[in-house]
Amino acid sequence: MKPIEIDALVIGAGISGLATLKTLRESGFNVIALEKSGFVGGLWKYRPDDYGVMKFTHINVSKYNYCFSDHPFPEDTNDYPHQEEMAAYIQSYAERFRLAEHIKFFTVVQRIERKDDAWLITACEVDEKTKEALPNRLSYYLCRYVAVATGHHATPNRPHLKGEETFTGDIMHSVAFKDAAELDYEGKNILVVGIGNSAVDVAVNSVTAGRAKKVYISTRSGAWIFPNYVFGKPFDLFTCRLLFWLPDSIFNWALGTIITLVTGDQKQWGLFPKMRARSAQPTVSPTLLHHIQSKEISIVPEVKGINGSAVTFTDGSIVDRMDHIVLGTGYMISLPYFDPEMRNVFLNEETNQLRLFKNMFCPSIGPSLGFIGFCQPFSGGLLAVAECQARWFTQLCKGSVSLPPKDEMVLSMQNDKHSSLFYKSTRHTIQIEPLVYNDDICSYFGAKPSFLRHPRLAWRLALGSGGCAQWRLQGPDAYPKADEIVRSVPVPPLVPGALMALLVVIAGAAFLLYAFLR
16 A cells, blocks of 8 residues: 655644644644544543543643643633543644644554655554454555654553462552542552552542542652642742752752641651652642541552552551552553664663653654653643644754754763752653753744843743743744733742842852851
């Protein structure tokens, strides 16, 4: 069968794929997206028996920092929208920009391979009822550019627990957990392994909706539990560039101090984080500490072994009767459509680490293959990151800009100091800070916000989170309403004063030190 020839192909129609499809279309490319499901939105589409969000999920980043730059949420939307609101919002974006017309649904990519200076993609139709691939229903595409936007929540990370084969209850990964109210959890003891956002959501839901007798959260590294509001404002609104201009040690101290002032010492709740506050992906929960205080949830160390219904932990403690185990152990990156030789160039499957320049490009391949959305933001949402990545990728496809030489990209990857800020684990291999990262990649195509070009917004850009439209203030695809949207993003009133006070303290300490040593 002769392949369909197009300019570019996008794999996936989640938030990253939609942003990439739209950006390429607006730049005049003949592009289509392949999506294995029958809808847009990826994991934000709730499915009772399939991959996706839980029934009760709310985003843990505010609507100001988790939105499309040119498609804000309706004004009456909650600060942290529910998954149904998210799905409707993403659908409205696709409809507004008529993206579904360029998506081939129920199609899964089987293979991506080089063919001279182009890419040959083999795709397979998916049965709408069984969700199984139909190997006799193949299609082929030949294009110059490929954007992989399937995301990093691909394959559930399923660790083996010693003795789990003897367990008398059931063990499931959190990907299969939808709502404890639909499970037989009432009056039962539940073990949740992991303390990331999904794990904590499972634990709290098991107590509230599931009416579990007791929930145990097993963690080997502990965690900082971030509130979703500080002084009545969404926590992510306090993220600002001025903080990142501070030394990392001071930033960590300031962040840890704020969390401690709001929630108390993390150690008193048994959390005992092994890392500093900025060194791990935030676990955001407004209610976990309440349930720990009421002794409905207990924090326990790593599982040592299972014997029947009994679970032993590494501190020697034992729960004699555990009824259910949920593994909130995250995901591993999976790119099965590349042959192993090529895949091994940019993905270490054992460590879950991507070898990509700016989390996007393989230096030995160049700009024709881009990875969109393969990042884990520390603060702020993935949507703004994916948009910036999609815009950079599009400008590279147009030939308006170029990647640095291969040697420079490799050296940059080797000297990446940002990755050293985070606690070493498979959870933090693609960790980034959106404000810093977006400014960085936007500088390659002229979209990094300039204080000099936007003096009336300078204080907002320095002391506020800025929102997602700030990277559309300038550049090759500047958005006319970006200024208005940036102004609509709240700047917590305490931020300017607190940061200025902190700078005064630092300057005063430096002066005293200088005077003493002189």
